[in-house]
Structure formats: C-alpha cells, structure tokens
Amino acid sequence: MNQAAPAPKENMGNPVPRIDARLKVTGQAGYPADLATANVAYGVLATSTIAKGSISALRLERARAVPGVLDIVSVGDMDEVDKPEFGNTGASSIAPLHDKTIFHDGQIIALVVAETFEAAAEAAMLIRADYAQETPSASFDSRGTRIEPAAGKSPMYKENLKAGDFDAAYAAAAVKIDQKYSTPTQHHNPIELFSTTAWWQGDQLTVHEPSQNVTGWKTELARQLKIDPANVRIVSPYIGGAFGSKGPMTARTAIVAVAARRVGRPVRCVVSRLQAYDTQTYRAETRHRIRIGANRDGRITAFGHEGWEVTSRLDPYVVGGTSATSRMYNYGSVLTRVSLVHADRNTPGYMRSPPETPYVYALENAMDEMAVELGMDPVEFRRINEPEKEPIGGKPFSSRSLIKCYDQAAEAFGWSKREAAVGSMRDGDWLVGMGCATAIYPTAAAPCAARVRLTDDGHVRVQSGSHEIGTGVRTVAGQMAAERLGVDIDKVSVEMGDSTLPPAPVSGGSISTASVCSAVLKACDAIREKLFAAAVGEGGPLAGSGKAKLEMEKEAVVTDSGKSARLSDVFNAMQIGALEEYAEFAPKGSSPEALKKLYAGQAEFHGGDQDEDSVKYAYGAELVEVRINSYTREIRVPRIVGAFAAGRIMNTRTARSQLMGGMIWGIGQALHEATEIDQRHARYVNRDLQDYLVPVNADIKQLEVILVPEVDHAVNPAGVKGLGELGNVGTAAAVASAVYHATGRRIRDLPIRIEDLIV
Amino acid sequence: MRPFAYERPTNVSAAVAAASHFTDARVPPTQANAQFIAGGTNMADYMKLGVAQPERLLDLNGLAEPALRQIRISDDTIRFGALVRMGEAADRAEIKRRCPLLAESLKLAASGQIRNMASLAGNVLQRTRCEYFRETSWPCNKREPGSGCAALEGLNRQHAVLGTSDTCIATYHGDFAQALIALDAVIEAEGRKGLRRIPFAKLHHLPGDTPNIETDLAADEVIVAIDVPIRAWSHRSRFLKIRDRESYAFALASAAVALDMDGDKVRQARIALGGVATVPWRARAAEEALHGKVLDRDAAEAAAEIAFAEAKPREHNAFKVPLGKRTLVRALLETRDMKVPS
Ligand SMILES: Cc1cc2nc3c(=O)[nH]c(=O)nc-3n(C[C@H](O)[C@H](O)[C@H](O)COP(=O)(O)OP(=O)(O)OC[C@H]3O[C@@H](n4cnc5c(N)ncnc54)[C@H](O)[C@@H]3O)c2cc1C
Numbered sequence A: 001m002n003q004a005a006p007a008p009k010e011n012m013g014n015p016v017p018r019i020d021a022r023l024k025v026t027g028q029a030g031y032p033a034d035l036a037t038a039n040v041a042y043g044v045l046a047t048s049t050i051a052k053g054s055i056s057a058l059r060l061e062r063a064r065a066v067p068g069v070l071d072i073v074s075v076g077d078m079d080e081v082d083k084p085e086f087g088n089t090g091a092s093s094i095a096p097l098h099d100k101t102i103f104h105d106g107q108i109i110a111l112v113v114a115e116t117f118e119a120a121a122e123a124a125m126l127i128r129a130d131y132a133q134e135t136p137s138a139s140f141d142s143r144g145t146r147i148e149p150a151a152g153k154s155p156m157y158k159e160n161l162k163a164g165d166f167d168a169a170y171a172a173a174a175v176k177i178d179q180k181y182s183t184p185t186q187h188h189n190p191i192e193l194f195s196t197t198a199w200w201q202g203d204q205l206t207v208h209e210p211s212q213n214v215t216g217w218k219t220e221l222a223r224q225l226k227i228d229p230a231n232v233r234i235v236s237p238y239i240g241g242a243f244g245s246k247g248p249m250t251a252r253t254a255i256v257a258v259a260a261r262r263v264g265r266p267v268r269c270v271v272s273r274l275q276a277y278d279t280q281t282y283r284a285e286t287r288h289r290i291r292i293g294a295n296r297d298g299r300i301t302a303f304g305h306e307g308w309e310v311t312s313r314l315d316p317y318v319v320g321g322t323s324a325t326s327r328m329y330n331y332g333s334v335l336t337r338v339s340l341v342h343a344d345r346n347t348p349g350y351m352r353s354p355p356e357t358p359y360v361y362a363l364e365n366a367m368d369e370m371a372v373e374l375g376m377d378p379v380e381f382r383r384i385n386e387p388e389k390e391p392i393g394g395k396p397f398s399s400r401s402l403i404k405c406y407d408q409a410a411e412a413f414g415w416s417k418r419e420a421a422v423g424s425m426r427d428g429d430w431l432v433g434m435g436c437a438t439a440i441y442p443t444a445a446a447p448c449a450a451r452v453r454l455t456d457d458g459h460v461r462v463q464s465g466s467h468e469i470g471t472g473v474r475t476v477a478g479q480m481a482a483e484r485l486g487v488d489i490d491k492v493s494v495e496m497g498d499s500t501l502p503p504a505p506v507s508g509g510s511i512s513t514a515s516v517c518s519a520v521l522k523a524c525d526a527i528r529e530k531l532f533a534a535a536v537g538e539g540g541p542l543a544g545s546g547k548a549k550l551e552m553e554k555e556a557v558v559t560d561s562g563k564s565a566r567l568s569d570v571f572n573a574m575q576i577g578a579l580e581e582y583a584e585f586a587p588k589g590s591s592p593e594a595l596k597k598l599y600a601g602q603a604e605f606h607g608g609d610q611d612e613d614s615v616k617y618a619y620g621a622e623l624v625e626v627r628i629n630s631y632t633r634e635i636r637v638p639r640i641v642g643a644f645a646a647g648r649i650m651n652t653r654t655a656r657s658q659l660m661g662g663m664i665w666g667i668g669q670a671l672h673e674a675t676e677i678d679q680r681h682a683r684y685v686n687r688d689l690q691d692y693l694v695p696v697n698a699d700i701k702q703l704e705v706i707l708v709p710e711v712d713h714a715v716n717p718a719g720v721k722g723l724g725e726l727g728n729v730g731t732a733a734a735v736a737s738a739v740y741h742a743t744g745r746r747i748r749d750l751p752i753r754i755e756d757l758i759v
Numbered sequence B: 001m002r003p004f005a006y007e008r009p010t011n012v013s014a015a016v017a018a019a020s021h022f023t024d025a026r027v028p029p030t031q032a033n034a035q036f037i038a039g040g041t042n043m044a045d046y047m048k049l050g051v052a053q054p055e056r057l058l059d060l061n062g063l064a065e066p067a068l069r070q071i072r073i074s075d076d077t078i079r080f081g082a083l084v085r086m087g088e089a090a091d092r093a094e095i096k097r098r099c100p101l102l103a104e105s106l107k108l109a110a111s112g113q114i115r116n117m118a119s120l121a122g123n124v125l126q127r128t129r130c131e132y133f134r135e136t137s138w139p140c141n142k143r144e145p146g147s148g149c150a151a152l153e154g155l156n157r158q159h160a161v162l163g164t165s166d167t168c169i170a171t172y173h174g175d176f177a178q179a180l181i182a183l184d185a186v187i188e189a190e191g192r193k194g195l196r197r198i199p200f201a202k203l204h205h206l207p208g209d210t211p212n213i214e215t216d217l218a219a220d221e222v223i224v225a226i227d228v229p230i231r232a233w234s235h236r237s238r239f240l241k242i243r244d245r246e247s248y249a250f251a252l253a254s255a256a257v258a259l260d261m262d263g264d265k266v267r268q269a270r271i272a273l274g275g276v277a278t279v280p281w282r283a284r285a286a287e288e289a290l291h292g293k294v295l296d297r298d299a300a301e302a303a304a305e306i307a308f309a310e311a312k313p314r315e316h317n318a319f320k321v322p323l324g325k326r327t328l329v330r331a332l333l334e335t336r337d338m339k340v341p342s
C-alpha cells in the first residue's frame, strides 16, 4: 500500500489499479478523435467576433478558393433539420446556422470542410462576415439584461425553498451578518479537446465524440436530423476529462453530421481550445447575498441565501444551489431566492458540482465570517449547528458523518495548534493562516441497464453504456462483477461508451458508480442464482448441499462447510458454455416510466433532496493552510487535508484520486480560475491555458485525503454515495477563511489574487 | 494557418542572404515576409493564431557554426551562442555560481519542456502575450498599425505601467532579458552589412507611436551571440519573480538585482524590472540613488519609489505599482543578504 492506494477500512473495496491505466499511459486508449476513420475530411469552425446583432453578409469566396476545400456549411444550410433544444441533453437552443441572429461572441457562423486540417483552418480564417452590430450586455452590471425569477424555469429548480419566519428571526437575532459574495465565469478546459467525427453508411449515422451521455445524444441527434434513433450510433470509449462539459450535446454535432452527408464521407471537426470557450458550456457567473442571524451562544436562528446567475438570452440555465445550502445546518428559519440574469452570452451548463460549488462557497465563507463575529472557532461553530433533521422538510438524513469528518481532518491537520487571533501565526517572512469549510454533495442514482456474461473459464464481460470520464467507473464496475462472481479482476473486461450497449444514464451528478454498480450487481446476482441452483440441484456437483450458504470464490461455487465446485463443472451440469444476464436497475421511488425513459436517453434522478423518506448527501471537511508573503503578498497553499464520508467506497485508489483532483481544483477556484470578459464587447479574453490559470504541480505540496468509514443502506443497493464532485465543494471557502486568518482581509469575490491583498 | 515556405540555411551568411532576398527594408521586421525560427515556441504559436503570417520561415537550427550552440566562460565574460537552449544555460553550474541572476532568470521561466526547446536569442526576442495582440479579431496597433489598442480601456491586468504610450501598453514578458539589461550584456548580430555589437539596453524599442517596431534588428539580421560581462556585482545577484502561481507563469512583477557591496554600503547596484514595463527595463535612477548608501529597508524603499515615479497605471493593473516596488525592495534586501564567496 502507498499513498495513492490507501488501505481499505470498514466498508471499503480494494485499491485495484485502473483496468485501463496501462492503455492510457502508453497512449493506446482510443479517444474519439483518435479512432481510425478511413477517408476522413477535416472540419474547422468559423465563429463570430461580435456578441450581439445579425449577419448581414457572409463572404465565403476566398475560403472556397483555398485548394482542398470541399464544402462550407453555413447559415441557411441547416434548414432541412430541426433546431437544437435546451434541456438535459441539449446544451442550448441557440441554433447558429439556422439563424442570422448572433446571440453571443464566438457563435458558429460556418463549418469549412477540406481534404486537410491545414486547408480547412486556413479557409476558416479567410471567412469574413459583415454584421449589423448592436451593443451587447456582458454581465450583471451591463445595461440591457433581463432579470427574472428562477423558480419554475427549470425542472431542477421548482421553487424558492423556505422554512419558518426568516424575517422575524433575522430581525430578532442577537448577532448577524449580511454580506455579498461572487464567483466568476469558469470553463472546464478538459485536456482532450472537443471533437465530432461523423459518417453515414446508407441511412446509418455513426458519431465519434467525447460524450457523457451516449444514449441521450443518440435520441437528441436523431430528433434534430429527423431520423430513427435506431439509425444513430454514438461512440465514446474514452474521455479525456469532461467535468460536465461533455454532458449536453452542442449544436456542432448535427452540423458535422450534415456536413458528412453533403460531402459523402467522414468529417472530423476538432474544436480549438479558443473556440471551445464559446461553443461549449461553462460555469455561470454568480452573485450571492447571505444573511445569517444567531444567538450569542452560536446557534443559528435565521439563514437567508439569495443568488443571481448570468445565463444566455434564450435559455434559463439555473445553477440554484440553495437546495444544498438550505439543508446544511440547523438554521431555525430559511429564506432563499434565485434570479436569472439574461445577457448576450453563450448558455452556461454543468461544471463539476454545478450548484454546490458557487453556492456552498458563499455559504461557507459567510459561516466563517459569522464565526469571527461570534468569536468562535469556525469548526466549533459548525459543530454547534449540526442538525438532527434537515430544516426545509424536516426529513432525516440517510446518514451524515460531517462531524466525524471534521474530527478526523482536524486531528490529521493539527487544527488544535491554530492560534485564534488574526495575523498571529507567522513563519519568517510568511504570514500563516488556517481555514476550514464543509463539502457536501447530493447522493443520487438513476435507472441503468447492464449486461454481464460469464464463461466457464472464469472470464467476465460487463457491458453498460456508461462513460469512463476519468473517474474510474470502468474499473469499479469490473471490480463489482469480479467480487460478486468470484473471479480475478484481470479476467474482467468492461465495455462502455457506446449507444449500442445497454443504456446507462448521463454521467453527471456523481450517479455513475451507484447506478452502474447497482445494475451490474443485479445482473451478477441473477447469474449467481442460476449457478447456485444448478450446483446444488439434482445432478449438480454440490447436490445435497441445498441448505448450505453459497458464495463464489476463485472461479468456483463454495459452501460454508468448505465444499466447492469449479465453474466449469457447474457449467457442464447446466450444459451451457456461457451465462449472460441483462439487468435493469431503477432506484427506489422511480416512476413507472423510468426505465422506458432510460432507453430514450432521459435519466430520472432519485435521491438527494428528492425522496420522501430521507435526504441523501455525502459530506466532507476540508482544512487548509495558506502562506502569504508579508511583503509581496503572493498566496500559496502548502497544506490541505480533506476527510470525506461517502457510504461504501468501491475502490480506495480511485476514490482518493477523485477527491484529490477535486481539492486541487478547489484551490484553483480559490486563487486562479476565471474567464475574463471584456465588458464593452461581451467577449471572453483569456481563451487559452496560458491566461486561464489552474494550479500546476509546484502549487500543490502536501495534500491528504482521509476516507471516513460510513455505512448507508438507504441510498441504493450498492450502498454507494457518489464522490466525484464532492472534493471541490467548499475548498475555495476554506482558502478564503485561511486568507482572512492570516491577514484580516475578508475576500468575498473569487478568485483571491495578489491585488486583493496588496493595496 | 497559412501555407508557408520552409527553408533550412546551413550557415549564418546563407541565413542572412536568404532573409535579405525575401524581405524589404521598408517593412518593419515584425511584418516581414520571411521570419527566422529557432525553438519555435513563440513563432509557431503566433503563426497558428494568425498573429504572424510569414510567407517563408528560415529555420536557424540547421546552421553549422558550432559556436552558436556553445557557452564559453572566461574570467570576465560569459558568451552564449544564440542557439543555446534555455534549459542548458539555466543548469550550468558555473553560471549558477558566478552569476546566479542569469541562471535564475532562466530557471524561473516557462516550463521544463519549453526551456528544452527555446533558444536564448528567441527568448530575448519573444513578443508580448497581450491577450488582444494574440487574438486577431481585436484592434491592436502592434499587430495592425493604426487599428487602435483594445487594452487601453479593456482588460489590462497583465499590462505595463512603465514605458507605455497612448498607442500600446503591452508588457515585455521575458525574464532573461531583465538579467541581460541589468548586467550590461551585449548582443552580437550578423547582417547584410556584417557583424555588429548592440548594447542590450539598445536592443528593444519603446512602443511610442510605432509599437510594431520592437527591436533595433533588421529583418535580415541574425543574433549569433550574447556576451555578459562578469564584474564585481555578478556574484551577488539574484532574480525575484512574483507570479500568480508557483511555476509556469509570467511575472506580475520581477526584479533583477546585482550588487557590489563595500561592507554594508553599496558601491554599485544594477537593477532591472520585469512584468511591469513595455521593454526590458533598467532602473538607472534607482541604482544611482543607492550608490554609496547603506542598504537598509529605508534606502531600498526610497530607491523603489524612484523606480516607479513615472508609472502610469490603468484600470486593472494599478496593483503593479505597489507590487513592483515591494518586489524590488525584497530583491534588494535578499541580494544584500546573500552569502557570497569572497
Ligand atoms: C506557455 C508559455 C510560458 C512561457 N513562460 C515564460 C516565462 O515565464 N518567462 C519567459 O521569459 N518566457 C516564457 N515563455 C516564452 C519562451 O521563453 C519563449 O517562447 C522562448 O524563449 C522563445 O524562444 P524560441 O527559440 O522558441 O523562439 P522562436 O519562437 O523560434 O523565435 C522567437 C522570435 O525570435 C526570432 N529569432 C529566434 N532566433 C533568432 C536569432 N538567432 N536571430 C534573430 N532572430 C531570432 C524569431 O524570428 C522570432 O521572431 C513562455 C512561453 C510559453 C509558450
């Protein structure tokens, strides 16, 4: 065991190495744009350079004249197909080539297809558009935005949650704060660029594209192209980072499919880093007002959280993280309100813990301020306000180990050595600060199908149309099958990322491990049942052991009294060569149509705040130490400890890896990440990884992940709480808390930069 | 990316001849039809972005002269061949010992991969990273003379506060050049009219009304060497770089400092400032203010005030004035406190 492969504790699986690790590090994993495609032509996008107005003329002559150019798909060429829609599978209803209207900067105005990438790129640069330009609204403070209440605008945000009489409780509170916080626009920037490769064989369309939702895309693409979904196949075997960006399908996919039909050969379009900022989704910019009232003993009596979020002109994308913040502590009374601000921007979308990251940042920064106001240790302040039941519906928690997380994190971190007074800790020229924050993420699951096949030589094949976005779901699904069927993980192969496989839900909301493992578990159990029956049945190798407790181990069926029968003997008794089971899993509370909807690519989520019996969340506690140069004021984070409890941990290696990545990202959100907008033109300015900063190796010194044992049978059959999105929630607030502790400066607008501390 | 011709001359005079043939002396070198390429980490990037659109690339990596790839260290000079890679120069033990500032300015730049590709001459000539310059859809006087400057009233957090003009406020981002200008380096360049030596301080031009004219070099002049004199201040020298993250980021502010001390008094000081100016920036008035003085915090702060007396901050870069001053103060005091073999 080493740091990367923590020894499993109670209710934790082995740190099995990723089954595709070798393929990935040797460059043999086929990402969608790498898959061999014969006779491929290359597509390059041309995008608008204004954010608002319309195209008065598109001049394509110089582009067409470039040798090797085969075709240009531009405005008007998509009239035969239907427009994209905004929703779970569609990123935006902005339909670029259907319409001369420009809704945002960087909107697609043409796709050039050529024999070579170079020719297509050159031609795309030569396309000129004349615009009838209008003054765009860039963001919150711009003129011309449209503001509307978010409630009811999204199925995920039905109403503003409330409890008790906030106004009265806040007015009466002995200690209170009323503060504003903000988070910037952020882009996912997955290292694997976005791409679409499409081709037609007769009326059959195949698309290679990194996707977190192959089944959903199949249905949505078929709708746009007005063809039978059975004729569409989406292939996405490996994904080089997604973080939500590859969840909803964008307008480009249908455009490339149309181009492929026009040129009669495969077309591959890889989107440049720069163009991805505008043609894909991003994390919406948010603003918050938080009011907290408490008694002098530290007990909160009133919590108010109001949020404002920027979205595009057309689409009501709602971040709406008040569901988690309003259920975090024992508040007494709660008021929430979320508003959308429509501006001339592309439509935002899901980005790792979409609602929680910005909203919990605001809450936790405010909690730290309140602790200061009360003269209380910030960890102690959370402890005092630990709830028995969630404040909105009064439901119990299916399990909640937050205080255990704080205890274990504090122990490992040495929190007791923190001196309470601001600015009191120092190491030479460096100011030292220590801060904390809570991480929370809803535990959900969705219907999922899987097929498992076992042969008598002990080989297992698992198939499910889920997506390996780097989380390790392929490995844990294989691990689940290996454990249940008693074979070595080396004998398990796992197929994912293809819409011809049994459907799985969108890989979002940290539901994959729970949903896929529950389906795999069900299929494996069906196989076990058949094998057990045959083994102990008449003429079976274990005939007469009918009352024994049976297990599968080492490619054999074994009894509790030590008898065993090799798989091949059981198979012989059954006179079969392979055993295959197809299973459908639906979480408790699923609607009667839930499984039918799965096949149409619609995931019905259950869990989180949705269930009647209890609310389901995973929790964590993050403690950080920052160092700030007393003179030049650069900020560094030498140490961070996070303790997390998330039900059954399938694999301690992949779990730690997810949480570690999340915490590092959280540090980036605290100190680096922001997409800068030129407010005059509503255009992104830092559209590359040179100017869009994220932490590098040298920024991360000591990082510790503690997996806190937790058992929760209520969440799903696998007992798993998703943790892919847990690690980066709260981190930025913990850093802000530490910066305050070191300097006495409360920074409320992310990211926290040197200029905030120097002037 | 535009199609271009690629040529690999085999010696310096052939490179000069090819460049002379394909360029026009009336066109500013940054816009010349033929461009040299060494490591390509700057040129290839800007070609992909459409910022540079040369019709012909002259690859200097085929030049046969061995001196272009050598570092020669004598008692009083370090001589770098133009094609020496940043990584090699940064790691040379004797340079670290005799003139730490040189090695540090290279080591703290870019990333390991880039340092292994990038040449010293290319590094010195790297062009600005101004976001509006890098993207061709914005007005930019440096890229398209007369089109305007999007940064003046736009996002200008990374832009310069010293040496700016009404037409351009782009920062010169290189680190090595700060060491070179502080240490009185000399560039050796070969052109149509033969070899000439250019004091490093004369190499870069202030933007003024012509931000597209960046250096003193003609389009057909090839840098062959960089000479750095070793003097009394070389041992006691260092480079302090303040940036948003711990590695792989350009300076928000940097200071290159070399000191010749007489006890606790300054005999000679050499100061250059990076991340804050439009060109490599020698702070001569600040140096003079220190001469003969006891170098304590007050003296350092007084020098820093002088260095930034003319600073012209804009909306998002005002922090560079206090940051630049403090960076210089810290660098001066840390350089003073260096343990140096006598
Ligand atoms: C992500 C990133 C981060 C970076 N961070 C830093 C940093 O922190 N600090 C820093 O200082 N730099 C940094 N750099 C810049 C990097 O150091 C330069 O790109 C590099 O030094 C250029 O050298 P090159 O040999 O690759 O030049 P090229 O790209 O080959 O050429 C650059 C210019 O020099 C000209 N040229 C090259 N050699 C000669 C010659 N012998 N004679 C005449 N003209 C010549 C070329 O025509 C061209 O105009 C960074 C670059 C990147 C991409």
Ligand code: SF4
Pocket (backbone or CB within 6 Å): B128, B130, B131, B132, B133, B139, B140, B141, B142, B143, B148, B149, B150, B151, B152, B167, B168, B169, B170, B211
């Ligand atoms: S600062 Fe200079 S380089 Fe930047 S946009 Fe203005 S003119 Fe161009």
